[in-house]
Amino acid sequence: MVAEVKRWRFAMVCSSNMNRSMEAHSQLGRAGLDVESYGTGTHVKLPGPSLHEPNIYDFGTPYGAIYDDLRRKDPDLYKRNGLLPMLKRNTSVKLAPQRWQDNTGDGVFDMIMTFEERVFDLVVEDMNNREPKLMKSVPIINMDVKDNHEEAGVGAKLAVELCQKLEAIDGDWEEIIDDLITAFEKQHKRRLAYSIAFY
Numbered sequence: 001m002v003a004e005v006k007r008w009r010f011a012m013v014c015s016s017n018m019n020r021s022m023e024a025h026s027q028l029g030r031a032g033l034d035v036e037s038y039g040t041g042t043h044v045k046l047p048g049p050s051l052h053e054p055n056i057y058d059f060g061t062p063y064g065a066i067y068d069d070l071r072r073k074d075p076d077l078y079k080r081n082g083l084l085p086m087l088k089r090n091t092s093v094k095l096a097p098q099r100w101q102d103n104t105g106d107g108v109f110d111m112i113m114t115f116e117e118r119v120f121d122l123v124v125e126d127m128n129n130r131e132p133k134l135m136k137s138v139p140i141i142n143m144d145v146k147d148n149h150e151e152a153g154v155g156a157k158l159a160v161e162l163c164q165k166l167e168a169i170d171g172d173w174e175e176i177i178d179d180l181i182t183a184f185e186k187q188h189k190r191r192l193a194y195s196i197a198f199y
Contacts, residue, residue: 008110008167012037012159013123016044017059017097019086020115020145023152024159026093031160033167036109037093038100040122046083049074059099063090082149101126108199109138111166113159115145120193127197134199139166139177142193158188 010033014021017039025037039059046055046066055073057066067087070078078084100123112127114120120142127140141162145155162184166173169180174196181192 006167007034008163009108010035010163011100011103011109011112013040013100013112013114013119014116014147015039015041015119016046017099018044018046018090019147019149020152020155022086022090022093023149024113024115024156026089027156027160028163029093031164033160033163035163036098036103036106038098038103040100040119040126044097046070047081049077057097059097059102062096063087063094067091086149104130108134108136111163112138112140112197113162114140114142115155116147117142117144117193120195124195124197130199132198136199137174137196138199139173140195140197141181143190158190 010028012021012024012028012035014037017037021037021039025035028035044057044059044061044066046057048054055066055070057069064087067084070083070087075084112123114123120140123140127138143155143158143162145151165180165184169176177194181194184190185192
């Protein structure tokens, strides 16, 4: 009888739940991993016609509605800068961007991954402010990824690899996570930060 591999639940988190966390969500999902994704911002912010004119939406606004809005505003610009293709991809992954700080009803994750130091700090702070009920430890791992489409693709591939390594751990992850992270950093020449929080 083959021992069943314990399934991990992964959360991918960036600022607006648009690019980095969604590319990772998409790739982890295709790899057969159990994944959700979130943003930590106050609003969903997307580039606009200039730096001073971003497009701002509430979390929960469907990706399809944002796609239609941008297509109505300036289809050429938003096709050229990759927002329309990105939103099209997002609609095939889930309905709408979700905010990490409002996700307490989504249950417990086995690993939380962020793609920016500021986002990592916000997730760590949020987890530390929650009342631990289960005393279940969870690693929060940050890998800085530039917020552009190309880097998001690279970051997502690395996220899949790291998550697969974690899910394959036989035994207690806390005993080997330091070695696993050190080996991963060395192999990919990427610095990771991590913290442990409790559910």
